[in-house]
Amino acid sequence: MQTEPRSAGKDQTSPKFKPFVPDEANIAEFTPKAVILGAFFAVLFGAATVYLALRAGVTVSASIPIAVLAIAVFKKTGSTILENNIVQTIGSAGESVAAGIVFTVTGFLFLEAGAGGEAFFQYWPIMMLSLAGGTL
Numbered sequence: 696m697q698t699e700p701r702s703a704g705k706d707q708t709s710p711k712f713k714p715f716v717p718d719e720a721n722i723a724e725f726t727p728k729a730v731i732l733g734a735f736f737a738v739l740f741g742a743a744t745v746y747l748a749l750r751a752g753v754t755v756s757a758s759i760p761i762a763v764l765a766i767a768v769f770k771k772t773g774s775t776i777l778e779n780n781i782v783q784t785i786g787s788a789g790e791s792v793a794a795g796i797v798f799t800v801t802g803f804l805f806l807e808a809g810a811g812g813e814a815f816f817q818y819w820p821i822m823m824l825s826l827a828g829g830t831l
Contacts, residue, residue: 716777724777732768733782736761737789744790748797761786 716722723729740757748754765782 722775722777724775725781726778728772729774729778729781730785732765733785734789736764736782736786740786740790741793744793745797748794749801754794754797756787757790758783758787761790 736757740761744754744757762779762783765779765786769779769782
């Protein structure tokens with residue numbers, strides 16, 4: 696049985712990729728205003744994430760709201776797309792770290808001896824389930 700190559704019947708001339716921001720462009724990216732706004736959003740959304748996680752036991756990703764708010768704030772002051780990317784990255788990272796900490800710390804509180812965690816949480820089953828889940 697003879698097969699045709701994957702490119703058979705397709706146009707071999709594809710347009711050359713042109714990035715939105717060319718390599719030779721010299722535009723602002725890692726600026727103090729981007730870092731400060733990103734840190735502000737990280738603290739704001741991190742606090743909201745901690746509250747929601749402790750109150751409801753679930754978190755939401757704040758990456759898109761942070762990106763939208765960064766565009767709205769920078770529309771007044773003027774910015775570049777790369778500055779918006781920095782704000783969204785810093786804000787999203789802060790929010791994600793807050794979510795990881797809130798679930799880890801509360802888990803440790805359940806495991807402490809004074810809380811009676813030994814009756815509900817045994818070390819070996821938790822470790823084996825974590826190992827199996829990590830392997831999958």
